[in-house]
Amino acid sequence: MRPICATISLSALRHNLALARARAPGSRVWAVVKANGYGHGLLRAVAAFDAADGFALVEVDAAARLRDQGCTKPLLMIEGFFSPEELAEYSARGLVAVVHNIEQVRMLEKSGFAAAPVAVYLKLNTGMNRLGFRGAEALRALERLRACASVSSIALMTHFAGADGESGVTEQLEQFRNLELDPSLPRSLANSAALLRYPETHADWVRPGIMLYGCSPFSDESAQALGLKPAMTLRSRIIAVQELQPGAPVGYGAIYTAREPMRIGIVACGYAHGYPRHAPGFNDRGTPIIVGGMRTTILGRVSMDMLATDITRIPQAGVGTEVTLWGEGLSADEVAAAAETLSYELLCALAPHVRVIETD
Ligand SMILES: *Cc1c(COP(=O)(O)O)cnc(C)c1O
16 A cells, blocks of 8 residues: 555544634535535535535536535535536536626526526625626626526625735725625625634625635634644655765755755655645755654655655654654644645645545
8 A cells, every 4th residue: 555645534624614603603604615625525525514504616517526416505606607508507406606707697698598597696806806896897797687587596795815814804895895785685705714803704604615624724823723623634654764974965956965964764745646846845944744743844855756854853763654744733734834835735736646544
């Protein structure tokens, strides 16, 4: 059996969803399961999030899979449909469509299908400047959707650009309020960061993603401090040990050089498994890793299927010793920060050929 393996804890997923609910007690929850459940497996995530009110995702084929598996909960498609054919699928499968551009409004107007009309979320651009309608355009789009026979219901949504950082949500919330759209329409605003820090954004439906998987949306507050439990733990083993003399280089490009006699452990995990190649392993800057229960750092460049770790001060470590790349005991947030990225990217990048063990 190859040593690399991701363990996914269903109880951690359930715990994190319960925490999201407890923090936004007045709201229904769209559990965000895009990108294969943030790398955790779509069906697995949906099963673990059984207590969610609905699921939010991007890919229509993933939504079709959920329906085929018997999922009857609301499914919110966060980029909406891309063609009239897809729109027909929304109608047939009962998918909720985010409508963020005028092409989608036109497709709805032209569809004229005899099948069931589609529930829509009108997406408002309040400052993210990615998707959605602004100002008077939002009002016009709303009027057209209201007049459209193929629309069964309308809700409003927006997405925050800075809920995780200093800029917060104030300006975007104000933009949202300034639109003065019909207050009787249901609203959904909050991602994980807004859910956790800004109760004023909770509204009718919250849309947590990253927190459900046990990572923190913030750089200044850890997942543990937030009470979240890591759902995915990526583990492997040491498959070789090298003894180095001072001056000896490590790995491709020799970006690390031993300054003292060292022992290094070669771990069966590399960028082909989803470990970030840019995780630093320089003499003055490393990336944390756990070897045999002890925290140390990686050394040198990450290879496709391997990386090196410093086990000089972990004498009991040798071939076969277990290594934790991220998860229990070492948050993916910490590894991501060292690699100048986010836990989101690490989790989503878990390669499909990595063996997964589900635990309760
Ligand atoms: C991904 C996404 C979310 C979830 O964001 P997190 O930061 O992972 O909580 C919520 N809403 C939309 C529209 C998204 O695309």
